[in-house]
Amino acid sequence: MDNNVIDVSDLTKQFGELTAVNHVSFQVREGEIFGFLGPNGAGKTTMISMLTTVLRPNGGAAKVNGHDVAHEALEVRRSIGLVPQEYTADEDLTGMENLLLIASLYEVPRAEARSRAGELLDLVQLKDAADRTVDTYSGGMRRRLELACGLINRPKVLFLDEPTLGLDVQTRAAVWEYIRLLKEKYHMTLFLTTHYLEEADNLCDRIAIIDHGKIVALDTPRALKDSLGGDIIEIHVDRPAEDGLAASLGALPNVKHVLPVDGGYRLTVANGEETAPLVLDAIRAHNLKATRISIAKPTLDEVYLARTGRTLRDQEGSSDEAFRQRIVTRRARA
Amino acid sequence: MSGLVALTGREIKKWYKNPFVLFISLIQPIIWMGLFGKAMDLSALAGGSAAGLAAFKNTFGVSDYFSFMAVGMLAFVVLFATMFSGMSIVWDRRLGFLNKVLSTPASRGSIIMSKVFIAVIRALVQAGIVLIAAVVLGLRFGANFTPLTLLATFAALFLMSIGLSALFVAIAIRSTKWETQMAIMNLLNLPLLFASNALFPTALMPTWLQDVAKFNPVTYGVDAAREFILLDTINWTNVTNDFLFLGTFAIVFAAIGIVLSWRYLSK
Numbered sequence: 001m002d003n004n005v006i007d008v009s010d011l012t013k014q015f016g017e018l019t020a021v022n023h024v025s026f027q028v029r030e031g032e033i034f035g036f037l038g039p040n041g042a043g044k045t046t047m048i049s050m051l052t053t054v055l056r057p058n059g060g061a062a063k064v065n066g067h068d069v070a071h072e073a074l075e076v077r078r079s080i081g082l083v084p085q086e087y088t089a090d091e092d093l094t095g096m097e098n099l100l101l102i103a104s105l106y107e108v109p110r111a112e113a114r115s116r117a118g119e120l121l122d123l124v125q126l127k128d129a130a131d132r133t134v135d136t137y138s139g140g141m142r143r144r145l146e147l148a149c150g151l152i153n154r155p156k157v158l159f160l161d162e163p164t165l166g167l168d169v170q171t172r173a174a175v176w177e178y179i180r181l182l183k184e185k186y187h188m189t190l191f192l193t194t195h196y197l198e199e200a201d202n203l204c205d206r207i208a209i210i211d212h213g214k215i216v217a218l219d220t221p222r223a224l225k226d227s228l229g230g231d232i233i234e235i236h237v238d239r240p241a242e243d244g245l246a247a248s249l250g251a252l253p254n255v256k257h258v259l260p261v262d263g264g265y266r267l268t269v270a271n272g273e274e275t276a277p278l279v280l281d282a283i284r285a286h287n288l289k290a291t292r293i294s295i296a297k298p299t300l301d302e303v304y305l306a307r308t309g310r311t312l313r314d315q316e317g318s319s320d321e322a323f324r325q326r327i328v329t330r331r332a333r334a
Numbered sequence: 335m336s337g338l339v340a341l342t343g344r345e346i347k348k349w350y351k352n353p354f355v356l357f358i359s360l361i362q363p364i365i366w367m368g369l370f371g372k373a374m375d376l377s378a379l380a381g382g383s384a385a386g387l388a389a390f391k392n393t394f395g396v397s398d399y400f401s402f403m404a405v406g407m408l409a410f411v412v413l414f415a416t417m418f419s420g421m422s423i424v425w426d427r428r429l430g431f432l433n434k435v436l437s438t439p440a441s442r443g444s445i446i447m448s449k450v451f452i453a454v455i456r457a458l459v460q461a462g463i464v465l466i467a468a469v470v471l472g473l474r475f476g477a478n479f480t481p482l483t484l485l486a487t488f489a490a491l492f493l494m495s496i497g498l499s500a501l502f503v504a505i506a507i508r509s510t511k512w513e514t515q516m517a518i519m520n521l522l523n524l525p526l527l528f529a530s531n532a533l534f535p536t537a538l539m540p541t542w543l544q545d546v547a548k549f550n551p552v553t554y555g556v557d558a559a560r561e562f563i564l565l566d567t568i569n570w571t572n573v574t575n576d577f578l579f580l581g582t583f584a585i586v587f588a589a590i591g592i593v594l595s596w597r598y599l600s601k
Contacts, residue, residue: 053437053438053600054600055600077437077439078439081436082437085430086429086430087430088427088431094349099346101341102434104336104337104339105337105340105439106438107337107439133351
């Protein structure tokens with residue numbers, strides 16, 4: 001028996017002409033936080049919907065907790081929790097009422113549901129707000145309530161779709177803390193989607209970068225960043241150099257790649273701190289003066305750029321997704 | 335089962351926490367009764383002659399138009415209350431609540447039936463209030479009216495509202511656009527109202543319209559309500575027909591709604 005909690009092979013979903021998820025295969029191990037990183041419309045939500053039995057796949061197979069999502073949907077549903085990207089808690093009900101509602105959908109007995117709801121509200125620090133209607137909650141409070149709702153049935157796997165969409169940076173970091181705390185407390189496996197690079201980097205043990213319905217890279221954040229070949233040194237010089245400089249920079253030890261940019265060069269190097277002095281020496285040897293130098297550790301942004309040819313910022317999703325995002329964002333600010 | 339109870343409970347809580355919506359939805363039928371029902375007293379066309387009044391009573395079954403149309407208004411509120419059941423599915427889908435529920439073990443049928451039941455509860459409560467308003471405005475009960483016939487009236491309205499709300503839920507089951515739902519509601523409400531005996535006896539309509547009215551559940555709901563509330567002698571053959579039609583209508587459309595929910599609630 002392997003310890004893969006999620007096992008996806010060749011999974012495909014089409015909406016008419018559009019292939020939202022295109023023959024995707026991957027495994028999620030027990031106890032890890034696994035992230036799907038990609039822009040809106042890349043197929044992240046479609047993947048989560050298939051794994052949570054909300055959508056039926058067109059092809060391939062997926063098992064969650066050993067149960068097939070197409071043929072054993074009920075068993076899958078009993079063993080998972082879902083925190084959707086929208087705020088789904090009912091605004092007209094109180095936090096407690098919302099939790100009890102979701103609990104009865106899982107057929108948790110009433111008394112048990114009350115004690116679990118109390119415990120969860122305590123954990124996400126909503127105890128004082130438990131009897132207030134949700135329309136008085138702030139964005140961060142709503143997100144925490146959604147987390148609690150996703151845990152009321154004590155799931156083995158928790159699915160989080162864009163868990164911090166529309167939240168400001170501080171609240172986002174706080175939500176990450178709650179996610180870690182809850183995972184620690186209930187020993188779960190987490191599957192989350194995000195288009196925030198910082199979130200994937202901070203929270204996930206492993207990341208799959210998804211683009212146009214396909215996985216283009218899958219590894220730990222560290223390994224993904226290392227796969228780029230190391231640090232980035234960007235150096236600007238005081239006047240245009242003669243042709244030889246790029247070649248002598250390329251000949252330096254540790255330097256893997258030299259890219260001329262406006263006013264200077266961009267180098268990919270194995271060890272930025274040790275290589276930078278050598279770069280300065282080489283520039284001096286060509287009778288030039290360095291005007292500016294920076295050493296950057298690679299970020300997932302660069303990984304994303306390298307793997308997809310685009311940056312993750314400013315990519316548009318479908319109008320329906322944009323509508324949902326607007327609603328979520330508006331409520332988060334309320 | 336516990337899913338159905340919980341989801342219906344949610345709808346009931348949402349409903350009574352917003353009494354304003356109930357208030358607004360009652361204004362329209364009361365205005366119809368007050369203005370339309372009182373202003374267009376069709377029995378006045380009889381000219382006050384005994385023969386004219388007898389002819390009026392022969393076709394309308396009662397001697398005053400207000401009582402006739404006030405009972406039609408009961409069907410009117412049921413029709414309008416049930417129409418919103420489809421809208422509520424669309425909102426749950428758009429706000430993500432539907433997907434959340436679909437990821438739980440709750441049966442798909444209970445998602446649909448909770449929408450049907452809340453529409454039925456709303457419809458019957460509103461019909462009750464409209465009936466009280468009608469009595470205040472001068473509705474005249476038939477000689478046979480008892481608490482038991484009142485109960486039978488609401489049984490007929492119950493069946494009618496189950497069928498109608500299941501119909502509107504089934505229409506909305508895959509829709510993500512509330513604009514489409516609004517258009518469908520606007521398309522259907524007046525034909526369903528006018529191609530029935532709610533405001534005017536079908537006997538006086540052109541034959542083709544009579545044929546349409548024969549398939550309109552509103553006709554049967556209103557007929558049963560008139561027999562029980564207004565008429566001095568109840569025609570049990572008519573009433574049996576009404577209940578047979580309404581019962582079949584309710585069962586067929588509830589079944590269609592549940593079957594569709596298994597197949598089409600998720601895309």
